[in-house]
Amino acid sequence: NAGVTQTPKFQVLKTGQSMTLQCAQDMNHEYMSWYRQDPGMGLRLIHYSVGAGITDQGEVPNGYNVSRSTTEDFPLRLLSAAPSQTSVYFCASSYLLGQGMYEQYFGPGTRLTVT
Amino acid sequence: AQKITQTQPGMFVQEKEAVTLDCTYDTSDQSYGLFWYKQPSSGEMIFLIYQGSYDEQNATEGRYSLNFQKARKSANLVISASQLGDSAMYFCAMREYGGNQFYFGTGTSLTVIP
Numbered sequence: 315n316a317g318v319t320q321t322p323k324f325q326v327l328k329t330g331q332s333m334t335l336q337c338a339q340d341m342n343h344e345y346m347s348w349y350r351q352d353p354g355m356g357l358r359l360i361h362y363s364v365g366a367g368i369t370d371q372g373e374v375p376n377g378y379n380v381s382r383s384t385t386e387d388f389p390l391r392l393l394s395a396a397p398s399q400t401s402v403y404f405c406a407s408s409y410l411l412g413q414g415m416y417e418q419y420f421g422p423g424t425r426l427t428v429t
Numbered sequence: 430a431q432k433i434t435q436t437q438p439g440m441f442v443q444e445k446e447a448v449t450l451d452c453t454y455d456t457s458d459q460s461y462g463l464f465w466y467k468q469p470s471s472g473e474m475i476f477l478i479y480q481g482s483y484d485e486q487n488a489t490e491g492r493y494s495l496n497f498q499k500a501r502k503s504a505n506l507v508i509s510a511s512q513l514g515d516s517a518m519y520f521c522a523m524r525e526y527g528g529n530q531f532y533f534g535t536g537t538s539l540t541v542i543p
Contacts, residue, residue: 343542351508354438356520356535364529404474408531415462415481416524418531420474 317341320405320421327395334388335424337405345408345416346388348380350401351423357404363388382423397426402426413422431531433521435534442511443542449496450506452521458482460526463504465495468518468536477519481503507534511541 319337340345347362349372358426363382369388377399379414388407402425408418434453442448456465480488480495486515489494496505508515522532 315462349533354535356433356435357522357533359530359532388464402472404473406531415479416531416534418476420465423472 315337318407318421320424321371322424324421325424325426327392327426328395329428330397331395333392333395334402334414335392335405337388337390337421338386339388339407340386341409341419341420342385343407343409344385345357345420346382347406347408348378348388348390349404349406350374350399351404352401360390361394362405382393393425397428400426431534433444433534434519434520434536437537439464439538441539441542442508442515443470444513445501445510446541447507447509448511448521450505450508450521450539452506452534454502454504454523456523456525458504458525458527462524462526463495463497464503464522464531465493465504465506466520468520469514470517474520478506508539509511513541513543516537516541 318339344365348360349357358374361380363369369380402423404423405421408416440446455457461482463480464529467475478490480497492509494507518536520536
């Protein structure tokens with residue numbers, strides 16, 4: 315199993331450009347999510363999905379779109395990049411082990427710089 | 430209101446000593462889970478330990494233990510016999526059983542001094 319994979323690892327964008335961060339998992343997990351990590355802010359939830367065809371907003375969704383057409387893939391789209399979106403982005407997938415325990419697996423992260 | 434509060438931005442500990450990293454949480458749910466993750470300088474997020482709100486015993490995983498005080502809404506991580514490889518950021522997180530989100534704290538940077 316590859317676990318959770320993210321591409322690219324690094325990306326530099328100019329303000330106004332759009333791009334898609336890719337995330338895939340091969341563990342058949344229903345739940346997937348996108349976080350951004352900024353210094354001193356911890357991880358903040360952008361969007362999440364509880365299954366194919368179902369997505370919802372997290373704490374900081376503005377400027378980002380997601381879709382979930384398959385269980386495996388959960389891409390994050392930046393519509394018009396802004397310097398405030400400079401961050402490290404983590405994709406995660408999780409499943410219910412039982413009794414409320416969720417095992418959450420993180421991808422390696424994508425470091426995005428918007429100039 | 431913050432769901433998870435970690436009040437120690439940075440901590441230092443001598444090698445082989447024990448250290449406690451603080452975490453308090455805010456929820457009105459009776460059923461929830463508390464998690465700790467480690468993020469070394471390489472950047473990956475590593476799951477360390479889990480505590481369920483109905484668990485009567487404090488969770489332990491090797492050198493990690495979770496000091497769970499439900500009435501105080503605290504879930505402190507205790508690392509015993511610190512090692513140099515324990516130097517990392519540590520994040521506390523919570524998930525309410527009826528919800529779909531993990532909430533993370535801002536993290537504590539731990540430095541182990543030889």
